[in-house]
Amino acid sequence: xxxxxxxxxxxxxxxxxxxxxxxxxxxxxxxxxxxxxxxxxxxxxxxxxxxxxxxxxxxxxxxxxxxxxxxxxxxxxxxxxxxxxxxxxxxxxxxxxxxxxxxxxxxxxxxxxx
Amino acid sequence: xxxxxxxxxxxxxxxxxxxxxxxxxxxxxxxxxxxxxxxxxxxxxxxxxxxxxxxxxxxxxxxxxxxxxxxxxxxxxxxxxxxxxxxxxxxxxxxxxxxxxxxxxxxxxxxxx
Numbered sequence: 001x002x003x004x005x006x007x008x009x010x011x012x013x014x015x016x017x018x019x020x021x022x023x024x025x026x027x028x029x030x031x032x033x034x035x036x037x038x039x040x041x042x043x044x045x046x047x048x049x050x051x052x053x054x055x056x057x058x059x060x061x062x063x064x065x066x067x068x069x070x071x072x073x074x075x076x077x078x079x080x081x082x083x084x085x086x087x088x089x090x091x092x093x094x095x096x097x098x099x100x101x102x103x104x105x106x107x108x109x110x111x112x113x114x
Numbered sequence: 115x116x117x118x119x120x121x122x123x124x125x126x127x128x129x130x131x132x133x134x135x136x137x138x139x140x141x142x143x144x145x146x147x148x149x150x151x152x153x154x155x156x157x158x159x160x161x162x163x164x165x166x167x168x169x170x171x172x173x174x175x176x177x178x179x180x181x182x183x184x185x186x187x188x189x190x191x192x193x194x195x196x197x198x199x200x201x202x203x204x205x206x207x208x209x210x211x212x213x214x215x216x217x218x219x220x221x222x223x224x225x226x227x
Contacts (some may be wrong), residue, residue: 030213031150042118043157058115088157092213102147102216104157 004032004089004105019076021108023089024069032065032072033090037107043088046074072080081114118219120206126225132194135222137185139208147216148181149192149205157205163189196226213218 004025008091023032029069031050049056049065049072056063062075076083086107119138127133139146161171166183174181178197183189193200199205203223205214 033215042220043216044205045215045217048215090216102213103159106156 004091004103006087006089006105006108008108010109010111012113013079015079015081015112015114017079019079019083019110019112021074021087021110023072023074023091023105025072025089025091026070027079029067030092031100032063033102034061034063034072034074035088035090037086037088039085043104046087079110079112080084081112084112085108085110101113118206118208118217120187120204120219120222122222123220124223124225126227128227129197130195131226132192133200133224133225133226135191135204135206137180137189137191137206137219139189139206141187143208143210143217144186145209145212145216146183146189147207147209149188149207150202151205151221152202160191162212193224197226198226200224201226211219 004023006021006023029051031048033048034046036046041091042061047058047061047063049063060077078097086109088104088107090102090104130183132201143163149157150160151157158173160173161181162169163183179193181191203221205218205221207218210218
């Protein structure tokens with residue numbers, strides 16, 4: 001079944017540094033989404049990149065998508081302590097009949113040390 | 115908009131009891147999802163609805179779990195009888211379109227003793 005997997009599983013950096021996390025998936029996708037989850041809270045949508053896009057920016061976030069390698073990366077520039085959270089990718093499958101089961105990866109736990 | 119609303123936020127119950135979790139999606143959203151999150155298994159999709167109709171319940175772990183969506187603004191997830199291994203955080207999410215971004219509620223932390 002379709003599944004995104006993030007790596008690394010955990011990442012610890014100093015405040016001000018950049019953080020990069022990756023997502024790999026298995027089959028054709030409609031789009032790829034990144035979410036953030038702060039401890040004890042629900043997931044919050046960060047950014048969506050469509051399958052025909054290669055790069056997208058939103059504030060300090062930069063997402064790339066390589067459909068030939070079935071992978072995506074999320075870059076957080078100039079990290080802040082408030083960026084400490086788990087980050088998940090989600091991959092809705094290519095729409096081939098209306099079946100839209102979105103699966104989430106296992107997440108990257110990011111710790112930004114002040 | 116108030117976002118996705120879930121209740122209760124915390125539930126502690128004894129094994130064998132019935133548990134009902136509630137969700138109010140964002141108005142206008144046509145998809146509703148129920149997830150379960152644990153340290154061991156991560157975030158699991160239990161069931162999702164499109165226009166109030168259950169589309170895929172293959173993630174529901176056992177017959178003890180059931181979900182309903184009687185109208186566009188309300189859904190329930192019921193566990194009966196509950197077991198200690200059901201302890202987890204249960205999230206409800208909604209979206210406009212199945213492949214679009216999902217909006218999550220704050221979750222219900224369930225503890226079954």
